[in-house]
Amino acid sequence: MTATTPHAAGFGDGTAPSTPAGKAADYLDQRLGIAGAAKKNLRKIFPDHWSFMLGEIALYSFIVLLLSGVFLTLFFTPSMNEVTYNGSYTPLDGIKMSEAYASTVNISFDVRGGLLMRQIHHWAALVFVMAITVHMLRIFFTGAFRKPRELNWLIGFGLFVMALLEGFAGYSLPDDLLSGTGLRIAEGVVLSIPIIGTYVSFFLFGGEFPGHDLVPRLFTIHILLVPGLILALITVHLILVFYQKHTQWAGPGRTNENVVGLPLLPVYIAKAGGFFFLVFGIISLLAGLVSINPIWTYGPYVPNEMTAGSQPDWYIGFLEGSLRMMPNVEFNFIGHTLSLNVLIPALIVPGILFTGLAVYPFIEAWVTGDRREHHILDRPRNVPTRTGIGVAGCTFYGVLWVVGGNDLIATHFHLSLESITWAGRVVVFVGPAFAFWITRRICYGLQRADREKVLHGREAGVIVRSPEGEFSEVHAPISDGDRYRLTAHDVHRPLSIAQAADANGIPAPRLRRAKLRARFTRWYFGTRVEKPSTEEYRESITSGHH
Numbered sequence: 001m002t003a004t005t006p007h008a009a010g011f012g013d014g015t016a017p018s019t020p021a022g023k024a025a026d027y028l029d030q031r032l033g034i035a036g037a038a039k040k041n042l043r044k045i046f047p048d049h050w051s052f053m054l055g056e057i058a059l060y061s062f063i064v065l066l067l068s069g070v071f072l073t074l075f076f077t078p079s080m081n082e083v084t085y086n087g088s089y090t091p092l093d094g095i096k097m098s099e100a101y102a103s104t105v106n107i108s109f110d111v112r113g114g115l116l117m118r119q120i121h122h123w124a125a126l127v128f129v130m131a132i133t134v135h136m137l138r139i140f141f142t143g144a145f146r147k148p149r150e151l152n153w154l155i156g157f158g159l160f161v162m163a164l165l166e167g168f169a170g171y172s173l174p175d176d177l178l179s180g181t182g183l184r185i186a187e188g189v190v191l192s193i194p195i196i197g198t199y200v201s202f203f204l205f206g207g208e209f210p211g212h213d214l215v216p217r218l219f220t221i222h223i224l225l226v227p228g229l230i231l232a233l234i235t236v237h238l239i240l241v242f243y244q245k246h247t248q249w250a251g252p253g254r255t256n257e258n259v260v261g262l263p264l265l266p267v268y269i270a271k272a273g274g275f276f277f278l279v280f281g282i283i284s285l286l287a288g289l290v291s292i293n294p295i296w297t298y299g300p301y302v303p304n305e306m307t308a309g310s311q312p313d314w315y316i317g318f319l320e321g322s323l324r325m326m327p328n329v330e331f332n333f334i335g336h337t338l339s340l341n342v343l344i345p346a347l348i349v350p351g352i353l354f355t356g357l358a359v360y361p362f363i364e365a366w367v368t369g370d371r372r373e374h375h376i377l378d379r380p381r382n383v384p385t386r387t388g389i390g391v392a393g394c395t396f397y398g399v400l401w402v403v404g405g406n407d408l409i410a411t412h413f414h415l416s417l418e419s420i421t422w423a424g425r426v427v428v429f430v431g432p433a434f435a436f437w438i439t440r441r442i443c444y445g446l447q448r449a450d451r452e453k454v455l456h457g458r459e460a461g462v463i464v465r466s467p468e469g470e471f472s473e474v475h476a477p478i479s480d481g482d483r484y485r486l487t488a489h490d491v492h493r494p495l496s497i498a499q500a501a502d503a504n505g506i507p508a509p510r511l512r513r514a515k516l517r518a519r520f521t522r523w524y525f526g527t528r529v530e531k532p533s534t535e536e537y538r539e540s541i542t543s544g545h546h
């Protein structure tokens with residue numbers, strides 16, 4: 001009789017692995033000793049909610065970008081050298097163009113599968129930035145950025161900026177009439193920077209616009225520098241999500257100290273794998289069916305030409321709108337032109353918007369004085385001021401974005417371009433203020449509706465008539481789980497104003513700052529909808545209103 005030798009960790013019953021995957025895992029474990037770490041980490045629990053898939057869409061579309069991008073680099077020529085086109089697309093036959101443009105047309109018409117790859121790459125970029133943006137909004141509106149995740153918010157913000165930069169660089173590579181127009185605008189923006197603008201422009205473009213240097217430089221930025229940074233940041237971002245654990249929605253059994261969900265292996269990995277192919281499939285379907293950036297219809301870039309109705313990719317639209325909306329304000333200051341008409345809309349406005357976004361978690365923590373760790377997400381209605389600020393920000397961005405298409409709106413709806421621009425100038429200020437006010441009111445209204453639901457149950461939609469002839473709606477009781485979810489949140493109170501001096505007449509330190517902060521918290525938490533107290537709840541049960 002022979003004795004069996006116990007095998008490596010990971011095979012609890014001590015038998016040798018028989019499947020190829022098991023053998024491979026055993027081989028690796030004997031050399032790297034990974035079974036212990038893998039066992040611990042692969043059983044890690046992740047909470048489940050549809051909104052947690054937004055970050056995943058960003059991740060998977062980035063993978064699609066990398067795969068399709070590698071294919072494109074094999075055929076794209078990042079050169080501004082002039083060539084005469086004589087490929088299969090006959091309308092461009094004999095036309096002089098840069099090698100960059102000619103190689104992009106060749107990818108579209110002469111490389112097998114090239115057009116599909118270009119379209120997959122472009123659609124994946126649009127989905128990527130959209131997914132990042134919506135993911136960021138979900139983090140914002142649910143307060144997932146609060147301690148201890150502020151640093152991950154900043155890393156995410158870095159990713160957002162990198163994604164915009166990466167998109168713009170890629171979009172500019174083919175040197176077609178549309179992308180060249182975008183670069184011309186970028187040059188104007190750089191030139192508007194006081195004192196150093198001209199120098200920076202010459203530095204970036206390697207001399208006068210457009211020059212021969214920019215496309216090769218953008219190519220290196222687009223295929224190496226920014227993707228490398230994005231990859232590194234995504235790695236740190238996900239390590240932090242793993243290490244700090246994922247936030248979860250309030251519910252019975254879910255606390256700030258635990259995570260309720262499904263294990264990474266096998267459930268989450270199987271779901272994630274399937275979801276990757278779903279994202280890939282939808283992007284491929286879009287790419288196969290919907291034309292995107294048909295550069296052969298625009299023609300090669302010629303600095304003195306421009307097509308009517310030209311539009312950038314969606315994520316640059318807000319900058320376009322900001323520029324189109326700005327009145328013409330230009331000064332001459334000791335012999336230097338100060339182009340506020342470009343500086344303000346293209347650099348100062350986005351600068352304020354983006355800085356506000358990056359530092360919001362720190363501002364909120366300061367104003368509310370809340371330094372606790374939070375692992376349970378907020379329902380947006382329960383933090384009306386934050387939700388109001390978020391909706392105001394989106395409205396501001398949205399107005400800029402819409403005005404970015406003022407010419408198309410004018411031609412499609414037979415409106416005057418001037419009127420649209422003027423309407424935009426007014427709405428860009430009034431809209432966010434109104435959005436903030438109405439959103440807060442809606443949030444308070446929803447909180448009151450929740451309170452009613454806890455006390456009197458949900459409206460059943462059944463109307464009954466009493467013997468006295470009175471009509472009333474029947475209320476059905478809600479489940480314990482729902483009652484818990486509707487009352488799990490904190491009702492925050494404003495910080496009290498610091499006393500000017502203590503009992504001995506010693507002035508309080510940093511009094512002015514404390515007063516300012518107290519004023520902000522009053523604004524932030526001033527109006528509150530109290531949760532039903534135990535007495536109110538008991539009373540509602542005994543009075544039969546429940």
Ligand code: HEM
Pocket residue numbers: 051052053054055056058059062132135136139144145149152153154155156157158159160163230234237241245246247248
């Ligand atoms: C390339 C871009 C990005 C990728 C691939 C990415 C990916 C992910 C993934 C997969 C998760 C876990 C699932 C989820 O909560 O959705 C996550 C969580 C998170 N992300 Fe991102 N993200 C990106 C950009 C951003 C941005 C722009 C922000 C904010 C400015 C951000 C902030 C966060 C935070 C704070 C968490 C933790 C959320 C929690 O635990 O609830 N991320 N990210």
